[in-house]
Amino acid sequence: MYPLEILTGVRQVKEFPPFRLDTDNQCLWRGNQRVALTPKAFAVLSYLVHRSGSLVSQNEMLDSLWPDTFVQPEVLKTHILDVRTALGDSAKNPVFIETMPRRGYRFIANVQEVNQTPQVMLPRPGPAKFIGRTKELQQLGDFLEKAKGGTRQIVFVAGEIGVGKTTLIDMFEQQALATDADVRVIRGQCVEGFGTPEPYYPILEALGHLLRGQDGDQLAEILATRAPTWLAKFPSLLKPEHRETLHHEIMGATKERMLREICEALEAITANKTVVLILEDVHWVESSTVDFFDVLSVRRIREQLMVVATFRPVHLALVQHPLKAVKQRLLVHGLCQELVVDTFSEIEVREYLTGKCGHGPLPDGFAELIYRHSDGNPMFIVAILDYLRESGLLSDEQPWHLNVPVSEIDLEVPSSLRRMLELHIDRRLTEEERLALEAGSACGISFFSNVGAYVAEMTPDRFEHICEIFADRRQLIYSLDAFAMPDGTVTPRYQFVHTFYREVFYRRIAPGRCARMHKRAAECLESHFSEQSVTIAVELAWHFEKSFEWAKAVQYLQLVAENEAKRGAYSEATSVLQHALELVAKLPEPENTKGKARLLEKLNTL
Ligand SMILES: Nc1ncnc2c1ncn2[C@@H]1O[C@H](COP(=O)(O)OP(=O)(O)OP(=O)(O)O)[C@@H](O)[C@H]1O
Ligand SMILES: [Mg+2]
Numbered sequence: 001m002y003p004l005e006i007l008t009g010v011r012q013v014k015e016f017p018p019f020r021l022d023t024d025n026q027c028l029w030r031g032n033q034r035v036a037l038t039p040k041a042f043a044v045l046s047y048l049v050h051r052s053g054s055l056v057s058q059n060e061m062l063d064s065l066w067p068d069t070f071v072q073p074e075v076l077k078t079h080i081l082d083v084r085t086a087l088g089d090s091a092k093n094p095v096f097i098e099t100m101p102r103r104g105y106r107f108i109a110n111v112q113e114v115n116q117t118p119q120v121m122l123p124r125p126g127p128a129k130f131i132g133r134t135k136e137l138q139q140l141g142d143f144l145e146k147a148k149g150g151t152r153q154i155v156f157v158a159g160e161i162g163v164g165k166t167t168l169i170d171m172f173e174q175q176a177l178a179t180d181a182d183v184r185v186i187r188g189q190c191v192e193g194f195g196t197p198e199p200y201y202p203i204l205e206a207l208g209h210l211l212r213g214q215d216g217d218q219l220a221e222i223l224a225t226r227a228p229t230w231l232a233k234f235p236s237l238l239k240p241e242h243r244e245t246l247h248h249e250i251m252g253a254t255k256e257r258m259l260r261e262i263c264e265a266l267e268a269i270t271a272n273k274t275v276v277l278i279l280e281d282v283h284w285v286e287s288s289t290v291d292f293f294d295v296l297s298v299r300r301i302r303e304q305l306m307v308v309a310t311f312r313p314v315h316l317a318l319v320q321h322p323l324k325a326v327k328q329r330l331l332v333h334g335l336c337q338e339l340v341v342d343t344f345s346e347i348e349v350r351e352y353l354t355g356k357c358g359h360g361p362l363p364d365g366f367a368e369l370i371y372r373h374s375d376g377n378p379m380f381i382v383a384i385l386d387y388l389r390e391s392g393l394l395s396d397e398q399p400w401h402l403n404v405p406v407s408e409i410d411l412e413v414p415s416s417l418r419r420m421l422e423l424h425i426d427r428r429l430t431e432e433e434r435l436a437l438e439a440g441s442a443c444g445i446s447f448f449s450n451v452g453a454y455v456a457e458m459t460p461d462r463f464e465h466i467c468e469i470f471a472d473r474r475q476l477i478y479s480l481d482a483f484a485m486p487d488g489t490v491t492p493r494y495q496f497v498h499t500f501y502r503e504v505f506y507r508r509i510a511p512g513r514c515a516r517m518h519k520r521a522a523e524c525l526e527s528h529f530s531e532q533s534v535t536i537a538v539e540l541a542w543h544f545e546k547s548f549e550w551a552k553a554v555q556y557l558q559l560v561a562e563n564e565a566k567r568g569a570y571s572e573a574t575s576v577l578q579h580a581l582e583l584v585a586k587l588p589e590p591e592n593t594k595g596k597a598r599l600l601e602k603l604n605t606l
Contacts, residue, residue: 014049016096016109019087021049028086036386040065041082048083048097048107057104074191080105085419129355131378132348133168139339140172140308144183147306148274154297156282156327157310159341162379165310168341169278172308176276185276186210190284199255199288202279203262204233210269222268227261255288259295267301274304282323283315290322297335314475343376352381357400365406373411375498383417421504432458434508436466437476441505442517444539446480446495454524455517460491467494476501486532519547534559550586554595557583561602570606577603 014021020029023046028035037045043065048056058073066075080097083089089096098106143153159165173185186209188202198204210219211234220239223231269275279289296307316324330336344352350367374380388394388402393409395401402409425434439456440447453463471479471494480493496502509517522543529536533556541556557580564573577599584595 013114015112015114016049016052016107020114021046035086037086038079038082041079041086044076044079045083045086048105049111052107052109052111055100055104055106060104075189078191081423085423088419129352130167130171131344131352131355133164133171133341136168136339136341137172137175139337140168141175143337144172144176144274144276144306147276147304148180148183150302150304152296152299152301152303153306154293154330154336155306155308156336156338157308157341158313158338159310160314160343160377161312162377163341163343164378165341166280167378169280169308169310173276173278180274183274183276184210184213184215185278187278187280190279190281190286190289199286200258200262200292201286202282202289203277203292204230206277206279208234210275215273219269222265226268227258227265229258229261230265255291259288259291262292263296263299266296266305267299267303270304272304274306276306276308279307279309281311282309283311283321285323287322290326293323293330293336294326297330297333344371344378344381345376346371349374349376349381352378356385357396361399363400363402363406366400366402369406369409369411373499377498380417380498380500384411387411417500418504418507421501422508425504425508432462433466433470434505436463437470437505438509439463439517440467440477440494441496441502442509442514443521444542445499445502446493448483448485448491448493448525450489450491450528451521451524452494455520457520464492467492485528487528487530489528515547518543519549522547522549522552534563537563545583550583551591551595554580554583554587554599558599558602565606573606574603577606 014023018030019035022029026039026042028037028042028045044061047061047065058076061076062073080099084091084094084097087096091099094108096107096109098108100106140155143155147153157165157169176183176185186206188204188206190202207219207223207230210216211223220231266275266277279285282289293307293309311323315321316327327336327338331338346367349371350362353362353367353370370381370384374384385394385396388409389396393403395403429437435456436452436458439458440452442455443452449464449467450460452467453460456463467477468479470477475497477494477496480495482490483493484490496505506514522540525536525540525543526533533540537556537559541553541560544550544553544556557576561573561576561580564570564576581596581599581603584592584599586592587595
């Protein structure tokens with residue numbers, strides 16, 4: 001069973017159907033499902049809900065939710081985006097949160113106060129068990145030891161989206177703090193840019209934590225003497241004696257001066273204690289912080305400093321990414337380390353699931369199913385489990401059990417993941433790129449470039465150019481070996497990085513257009529394969545079925561069944577013919593009767 005929290009006393013809960021916001025317990029519910037929100041996104045939502053109907057300015061929210069902290073408006077926008085994603089709301093046609101351009105936000109849904117009865121028992125998911133990463137933690141621990149010895153360490157932690165970089169760093173932080181009271185860990189988060197970001201934003205954020213911590217006064221003194229332009233960025237923390245002098249300093253604050261000052265300040269701060277500076281998601285870093293890496297790395301001084309920067313390689317692969325060249329240079333000169341966080345192995349997926357389900361036995365075949373569909377990416381695993389729970393396929397009363405056999409589970413893209421990927425597609429891709437990838441998705445999980453181009457109605461060169469850009473970064477798709485078609489045409493081939501990506505693009509295609517795309521794919525494949533069409537009968541049957549060309553679909557299904565029968569797979573051949581029978585029933589007479597008779601005869605001879 002979940003750990004249960006017994007709550008006494010009447011609690012005020014705000015309801016805006018289908019959601020309920022429970023401020024006491026910091027959670028958002030949709031029916032009896034808890035909606036995942038980060039603590040800060042929850043605070044943003046809660047603030048807006050409590051002021052529902054009123055315009056809340058950005059500044060008001062920043063001041064209230066981040067008192068004494070340096071935060072730029074982009075961070076607020078990111079949290080608003082997270083809240084909208086959780087609520088399934090859209091900025092264009094909002095149902096819950098309206099954006100009032102340049103003024104702020106307004107919660108527009110009707111909010112009711114409801115009194116939650118006393119003695120309510122709320123399920124609270126148990127803490128997720130930390131899985132694997134022994135080697136990575138060991139490596140990070142070794143780097144920390146070197147930093148403690150005065151050799152500065154810069155460590156880049158690479159890994160695809162959701163693979164567990166933050167979770168690894170959290171665990172490293174916990175262990176570092178538990179083993180040495182003299183270590184300070186500070187963190188700064190890079191945010192996806194919506195405008196011109198504040199120079200050195202993540203470092204400012206990290207320093208803010210240190211200034212408010214136990215050594216705050218000491219740090220403020222160091223900044224006042226070594227990095228006054230930095231101290232000036234925290235007006236609410238300034239002492240009266242600093243205010244006057246800093247007023248003059250700010251006037252001369254250039255990016256170069258700030259860079260020099262922060263390096264000197266770090267040297268002083270780390271003179272007698274070790275500092276771990278964690279910079280999260282540096283694929284979104286702004287150029288000043290990139291310069292920070294560059295300049296810091298070449299300073300030949302003893303420093304008990306360890307900088308840990310997490311990033312997604314896909315983003316950094318962009319040719320013009322500011323950090324790419326700097327990181328490369330540091331690697332070549334041995335001035336930084338790189339540590340790659342990989343997806344879970346099948347054993348680790350099993351361990352993760354076993355931990356989640358309270359160490360009871362897992363349903364048969366369940367771990368394999370989850371591994372297959374997630375490729376071992378923990379974020380995908382979490383999303384799949386949520387989906388299975390939401391759709392009633394999995395009961396997570398412990399021990400877990402599935403309400404249908406594993407073989408009958410048809411896993412769709414979990415809705416939270418779909419929303420996230422759709423946001424990405426809408427925000428980041430051009431119309432032409434979307435079209436190309438939609439056409440690719442209509443061809444299947446992997447696709448020939450020339451067929452994709454024909455489906456997208458683009459020139460083959462243009463289509464290939466677009467795909468190459470994505471494949472180079474291994475973003476959404478990657479390259480397979482080129483393929484020589486039976487008619488002699490040689491074409492590149494691509495594959496979606498994950499079936500989820502293909503599905504998200506595919507679902508965006510309107511039904512009529514989707515049918516036309518399949519028809520074009522089928523025609524193009526037939527013309528290139530002509531006599532050899534039998535080798536791709538499965539694909540052709542699928543395309544013709546999806547384009548409502550029943551007669552052609554049945555024709556190719558019969559070829560598929562013949563192939564199956566030839567290799568002795570009679571039960572497969574039977575189910576293919578049975579499916580063909582379903583399609584033949586859609587044909588007009590006399591094709592319907594004739595086709596049915598032919599198929600039944602084939603079934604009898606199997
Ligand atoms: N080692 C682990 N043990 C248990 N759960 C994990 C582990 N690694 C990741 N997870 C789970 O997977 C999810 C995603 O992990 P995390 O946020 O650390 O990924 P990330 O690589 O930082 O993603 P992003 O690229 O979005 O920053 C989280 O819900 C986390 O609980
Ligand atoms: Mg992360």
